[in-house]
Amino acid sequence: MSKPMTAASAFSRTAAELAFAEQFLASPGAASSPARAAAFRRFESAGLPTRRIESWHYTDLRGALAEAAPLAAPPDEATIAAAKVRLANLPRLASTRLALINGFFVAALSDPPPAGVTLAPPVAPPTFSADDPMLALALALAPPGVAATVAPGARPSPIEVVHCFAGEGPRAVYSRLAIEVGADASATFVERFIGAGAETQRHASTAIDVAAGGALAHVAVIEDEPGLHVESEVVRLAERAALDAFSFVAGGALVRRQIFARLVGEDARIGLAGIGLLDGRRHADTTLEVVHAAPRGESREFYRHIVADEANGVFQGKVIVQPGAQKTNGAMKSQAILLSPEATMNAKPELEIFADDVVCGHGATIGALDPEQLFYLQARGLPQAEAEAMLLEAFGAEAISSVADAALAEALLALMRDWLVRRGRGRRS
Amino acid sequence: MLEVKNLSASIKGKAILDGLNLTVKTGEVAAIMGPNGSGKSTLSYVIAGKPDYEVTSGEVLLNGENILGLAPDVRAAKGVFLAFQYPIEIPGVATMTFLKATLNAQRRGRGQSDLTTPEFMRVVRAAAQGLKVDPEMLKRPLNVGFSGGEKKRMEILQMTLLAPLLGVLDETDSGLDIDALRIVADGVNALRGPDRSFLVITHYQRLLEHITPDVVHVMARGRIVKSGGPELALALERNGYRDFATEAA
Numbered sequence: 001m002s003k004p005m006t007a008a009s010a011f012s013r014t015a016a017e018l019a020f021a022e023q024f025l026a027s028p029g030a031a032s033s034p035a036r037a038a039a040f041r042r043f044e045s046a047g048l049p050t051r052r053i054e055s056w057h058y059t060d061l062r063g064a065l066a067e068a069a070p071l072a073a074p075p076d077e078a079t080i081a082a083a084k085v086r087l088a089n090l091p092r093l094a095s096t097r098l099a100l101i102n103g104f105f106v107a108a109l110s111d112p113p114p115a116g117v118t119l120a121p122p123v124a125p126p127t128f129s130a131d132d133p134m135l136a137l138a139l140a141l142a143p144p145g146v147a148a149t150v151a152p153g154a155r156p157s158p159i160e161v162v163h164c165f166a167g168e169g170p171r172a173v174y175s176r177l178a179i180e181v182g183a184d185a186s187a188t189f190v191e192r193f194i195g196a197g198a199e200t201q202r203h204a205s206t207a208i209d210v211a212a213g214g215a216l217a218h219v220a221v222i223e224d225e226p227g228l229h230v231e232s233e234v235v236r237l238a239e240r241a242a243l244d245a246f247s248f249v250a251g252g253a254l255v256r257r258q259i260f261a262r263l264v265g266e267d268a269r270i271g272l273a274g275i276g277l278l279d280g281r282r283h284a285d286t287t288l289e290v291v292h293a294a295p296r297g298e299s300r301e302f303y304r305h306i307v308a309d310e311a312n313g314v315f316q317g318k319v320i321v322q323p324g325a326q327k328t329n330g331a332m333k334s335q336a337i338l339l340s341p342e343a344t345m346n347a348k349p350e351l352e353i354f355a356d357d358v359v360c361g362h363g364a365t366i367g368a369l370d371p372e373q374l375f376y377l378q379a380r381g382l383p384q385a386e387a388e389a390m391l392l393e394a395f396g397a398e399a400i401s402s403v404a405d406a407a408l409a410e411a412l413l414a415l416m417r418d419w420l421v422r423r424g425r426g427r428r429s
Numbered sequence: 430m431l432e433v434k435n436l437s438a439s440i441k442g443k444a445i446l447d448g449l450n451l452t453v454k455t456g457e458v459a460a461i462m463g464p465n466g467s468g469k470s471t472l473s474y475v476i477a478g479k480p481d482y483e484v485t486s487g488e489v490l491l492n493g494e495n496i497l498g499l500a501p502d503v504r505a506a507k508g509v510f511l512a513f514q515y516p517i518e519i520p521g522v523a524t525m526t527f528l529k530a531t532l533n534a535q536r537r538g539r540g541q542s543d544l545t546t547p548e549f550m551r552v553v554r555a556a557a558q559g560l561k562v563d564p565e566m567l568k569r570p571l572n573v574g575f576s577g578g579e580k581k582r583m584e585i586l587q588m589t590l591l592a593p594l595l596g597v598l599d600e601t602d603s604g605l606d607i608d609a610l611r612i613v614a615d616g617v618n619a620l621r622g623p624d625r626s627f628l629v630i631t632h633y634q635r636l637l638e639h640i641t642p643d644v645v646h647v648m649a650r651g652r653i654v655k656s657g658g659p660e661l662a663l664a665l666e667r668n669g670y671r672d673f674a675t676e677a678a
Binding site: 371372373375376377378379380381382383384386387390391393394395397398 | 477478479480481500501502504505506510511513516517519520521522527530531532534535538570587591
């Protein structure tokens with residue numbers, strides 16, 4: 001802290017930071033958009049986050065992002081044709097599918113939206129945002145993306161947004177999605193990430209805006225293996241608005257999911273939950289910032305991680321209760337099971353409370369599988385790997401049970417079972 | 430069926446079993462009685478293969494095969510069943526799911542095919558009825574929130590389904606009222622047969638009024654110190670364990 005605070009000046013730009021500047025200038029429409037230009041300035045003034053920034057303490061992004069991969073190309077006809085085949089073979093998690101290829105919305109691969117939902121190609125950057133360099137970078141470099149607007153009072157059938165990467169070699173893909181839920185409307189959106197490989201750097205951003213009395217269920221599933229996956233969600237909830245968000249993280253070498261949520265209306269409710277299944281040398285970081293800015297808000301955070309091998313899990317949850325946000329009710333829980341001595345989990349729950357009439361609590365547990373439970377199952381004839389899988393499935397299923405849509409929850413359970421089977425096989429071989 | 434030869438075992442460096450010898454014949458119900466701390470539960474855990482215990486000498490032979498090097502699930506597939514003194518709660522795993530998984534795992538361990546769901550449901554329903562286990566209980570997470578009696582009945586239900594060669598009952602009577610005790614004892618008695626043996630571990634003679642043993646062994650200081658017929662249990666009930674008490678324990 002004794003050094004002069006000019007560290008992020010032009011003199012210390014990393015190669016990646018310089019490359020981002022070139023990419024920004026070369027991106028069609030980027031520099032001419034005041035909002036994107038402002039976002040890039042925010043990124044430039046902060047630079048790639050280092051571990052000295054508190055919210056990035058456990059994830060050394062500047063180190064991990066030593067080189068900025070070239071931007072993925074907009075999809076051409078051949079890419080769209082190939083993606084069409086790939087999407088045809090991907091079982092649906094929702095009745096309506098929207099497809100983004102390399103961050104570009106592709107109408108030809110998307111269903112028409114259900115009644116009550118309209119799609120608009122260009123999204124204006126959200127008027128609400130958060131102070132985070134990687135969110136700023138995503139907003140500056142992403143193609144326009146798509147905005148889905150749910151009309152007031154509408155109850156459309158569930159929609160899945162498939163983020164598909166198509167390309168060869170090192171590529172960076174940026175995407176933007178906006179979900180606006182009108183007053184008293186109710187909707188379910190699933191975001192799925194597919195197609196990325198170890199050389200893919202993904203920067204995704206989602207803006208969620210729920211009007212008074214509206215309700216959104218949001219599920220994010222990382223189904224591929226990107227080298228880098230940075231996903232930012234900014235959320236604004238009006239009075240009586242509700243968001244239930246769930247994340248399923250079982251892929252990716254370095255994953256950072258960050259959610260910045262503001263409960264700006266009275267009686268708003270947010271439920272954030274997720275499961276992380278980490279093996280090998282994966283690093284997955286979930287960082288939440290929930291701001292209660294109005295009275296009688298309710299927030300629930302419930303995350304579970306299973307960390308194996310040399311993997312590394314991070315959970316940071318910060319709940320801020322602003323002055324005047326009386327009668328706030330908050331509860332945060334992070335639980336992790338470590339399956340190897342080399343596995344690590346960092347859990348940092350934080351409460352910052354500036355109102356005097358609130359109920360807020362948090363808890364974090366990190367432990368191994370219970371040897372008594374394991375022995376009991378083995379003594380009944382279950383081989384060790386099967387006994388472990390049974391206990392782990394039960395542990396994860398409890399987190400998944402927060403997904404209200406039964407078909408979606410079942411699909412996530414199946415994904416978790418696949419992971420457990422893969423892991424079991426890996427250990428036996 | 431079971432031959433325990435010169436078995437010594439310790440936990441965290443503390444010796445518990447001290448050169449124990451014991452034979453349970455095929456078809457025999459053998460009771461082991463003994464004061465607290467004599468090593469009764471340790472014996473049951475070592476037979477079942479609990480990893481916390483270190484066997485420092487001896488053998489445990491099941492039908493002539495030393496099972497001490499085998500994993501607990503392999504022992505189970507060979508026919509060893511331990512009814513736990515304190516059955517473990519498994520949150521998030523429905524009892525029915527657990528029962529099916531264990532039954533099929535053991536069948537696979539013996540080279541048999543899995544039961545179909547209708548076959549499985551039939552055997553579970555029959556066993557549950559015999560033990561007065563409410564079918565609703567089978568939908569709940571295993572042992573979670575079960576009363577002491579329900580947990581013990583669930584142990585016997587599992588034993589009935591898994592049909593072991595050797596049933597080791599570790600203080601199955603503890604925490605049971607007289608009605609539950611009778612149900613549990615009836616369940617065990619129904620499984621008695623010429624091919625199956627039981628090792629019934631208990632502190633009190635009470636259980637043996639319902640499960641009549643062929644032999645009674647008295648355990649003290651980590652070994653069998655006296656063996657006899659059912660009348661030995663009655664003598665213990667009258668005189669207590671003071672004749673066998675540890676010197677300084």
